[in-house]
Amino acid sequence: METYPTLELGLDTEGTRRIREIAGEVGAFLTGEFTLTSGRKSNYYIDGKKITLSPEGAYLVGKAIFDELIKTGVDAIGGVATGAYPIVTAVALVSHLEGKPIPAFIVREVTKEHGTMRQIEGHLKPGSRVAIVDDVLTTGGSVLKAIEAVVAANCQVVKVIVLVDRGEGGSDKLKQEGYDFTALLNVSH
Numbered sequence: 621m622e623t624y625p626t627l628e629l630g631l632d633t634e635g636t637r638r639i640r641e642i643a644g645e646v647g648a649f650l651t652g653e654f655t656l657t658s659g660r661k662s663n664y665y666i667d668g669k670k671i672t673l674s675p676e677g678a679y680l681v682g683k684a685i686f687d688e689l690i691k692t693g694v695d696a697i698g699g700v701a702t703g704a705y706p707i708v709t710a711v712a713l714v715s716h717l718e719g720k721p722i723p724a725f726i727v728r729e730v731t732k733e734h735g736t737m738r739q740i741e742g743h744l745k746p747g748s749r750v751a752i753v754d755d756v757l758t759t760g761g762s763v764l765k766a767i768e769a770v771v772a773a774n775c776q777v778v779k780v781i782v783l784v785d786r787g788e789g790g791s792d793k794l795k796q797e798g799y800d801f802t803a804l805l806n807v808s809h
Contacts, residue, residue, distance in 0.1 A: 624651050624664050630785060630803035635684045639783075640805055642677045646670040658759040660788070666807070668755025668783045672706035682710025684804055685753060685781050690720060692779050692800075695748035698725035698740070698770065700762045703755035707783065708742075711753070725750075727766040739769050751779040757803065760790030767799075 627640050627649060643649055648670035654662045671677040685707065689697065697711050698704065708724035715722040725742030744750065752766050767777050777799060785791045785803035794801045 622663060625807045625809045627666075627784070628806045628808045630806045631684065631688070633684065633687075635680045635687075636804050639671060639677060639680050639684065642674060642680070643671055643805070646674050646677065656758050658761060660758065664807075666756045666784045666786065668703055669706065671783065672710065672755060678706055678710045679714070681707060681783060681804065682712075682714040685711050685751075686714045686718060686720075686722070688781060688802055689715075689722060689751050689779060690718075692751065693749060694722060694751045694778060696723045696725055696744055696775075697751045697753060698727055698742065698744060698766065699753040700766045701726055701728050703762075704753050704766075707753045707755065727752075727769045729765070740773055744770070744773060744775060746774040748775045749778045750775050751781060752777055753781050753783075755783045756786060757782040757784070757790040757794075758786045758788045760793045763790065763794065764797075 627643055629636050648667045650665040654665040656662055672681050697708050699708055712724040723743030725740055725744040728739050754763050770777055780794055780799045781802045784805045786807045791801050
């Protein structure tokens with residue numbers, strides 16, 4: 621019989637405990653045969669958007685990340701298209717409600733070929749201290765591309781936060797490169 625990993629707490633708070641429960645309730649943990657963004661094959665899949673696009677999940681993820689970021693003094697929060705869209709929006713909304721606004725931005729995979737022709741959309745000023753977020757981290761490739769774009773825009777990445785770390789090398793790579801990394805949830809193999 622094939623065994624599957626489980627979701628464990630990366631941050632142990634009341635909010636992250638509830639986020640893990642929501643993951644089960646909304647069917648965010650799937651088993652079967654999947655090809656990941658990295659090209660790797662997996663017998664499970666974490667659909668982070670099932671969590672971050674649910675009303676309670678969006679709020680709790682936004683609040684958990686806001687609570688981590690408020691300690692860092694970041695000027696903005698951004699992330700990779702598409703996984704980060706609901707996360708940065710949730711954090712920006714929570715930050716407004718908390719009276720400590722953190723503007724948001726999105727890093728496109730490729731520079732837009734029409735309109736503004738930007739790779740980074742939203743609110744990012746040169747010289748900003750920023751956090752990069754994503755929903756699920758495997759190898760770290762997408763997050764590292766976003767970091768490269770932000771650094772090229774003359775900003776400093778001071779925090780990286782993901783909803784779920786699959787524990788397949790991405791977080792190790794980010795830590796080795798000197799990034800302050802946090803996962804709300806970890807996959808336990």
